[in-house]
Amino acid sequence: MSSRSTKDVGPVPKAGKGAAGGPDDGEAGQDGQAEARARHMVVLKQVTKTFKVGDREVHALRNLSLVVPRGVLAAVQGPSGSGKTTLLNLIGAMDVPTSGTVRVDGHDLQTLTDDSLTEFRRRNVGFVFQFFNLIPVLSAVENVLVPTMFAVEPPLDRALGLLERVGLRDRWDHTPGRLSGGERQRLAIARALVNDPPLVLADEPTGNLDHETGGSILDLFEAIVREGKTVVVVTHDQEVARRAKVVFRLRDGVLVGEGG
Secondary structure (H helix, E strand, C coil): CCCCCCCCCCCCCCCCCCCCCCCHHHHHHHHHHHHHHHEEEEEEEEEEEEEEECCEEEEEEEEEEEEECCCCCCEEEEECCCHHHHHHHCCCCCCCEEEEEEEECEHHHHHHHHHHHHHHHHHEEEEEECCCCCCCCHHHHHHHHHHEEEEEECHHHHHHHHHHHCCHHHCCCCCCCHHHHHHHHHHHHHHHHHCCCCCCECCCCCCCCHHHHHHHHHHHHHHHHHHEEEEEEEEECHHHHHHHEEEEEECCCCHHHHEE
């Protein structure tokens, strides 16, 4: 489990200058850059991501620059094919940009080796997926412990504590097939938190849930943010956007709007 503190995160800047028009911390001196790194969880500068499909190139992201402050709930919206999931994969070090720079929690991801990227993901990022991605033959507590499988001593007490926090302590021995959709998503959130990452990335986490259950998932995300963590959610759900501190809107791989 990471020893990173989630309490002393410093002031949370409002979205605005240096975000929609591109990060501006490069204009400051070294002290200013250090301060910006402390305030910003995610900084993308002129990021382009191109995929080869047959004999043609598909531009998933085009010269994208944005800043996600620390300690906020941020939403990413846009129609299908706008580049939302590609953006999430780049922030989560699951993919690398064709050009541009991606900095997350002070790490310039394009400078890291494959082994370092794997370690970065393990320590710094928790993932929550629309379809949960739980292992059906494992119990709830075993699913929570999956990200710690290579630990010498898996943190069983922490896993049980997280299950209690998400309201599943009495279902610790249930397999995912015995849980409701909302319970599975809460289990997925507990799994995302087991390594105590400063950043949680969620891809359509309320997409398969009813309004009330989706609201309870957002309540959990807001509680995580109050602890100092940063949560970035890709979503079509307008309720997520309403409750987010920062909202980024993409279309055809381009940032077309930002607000909060």
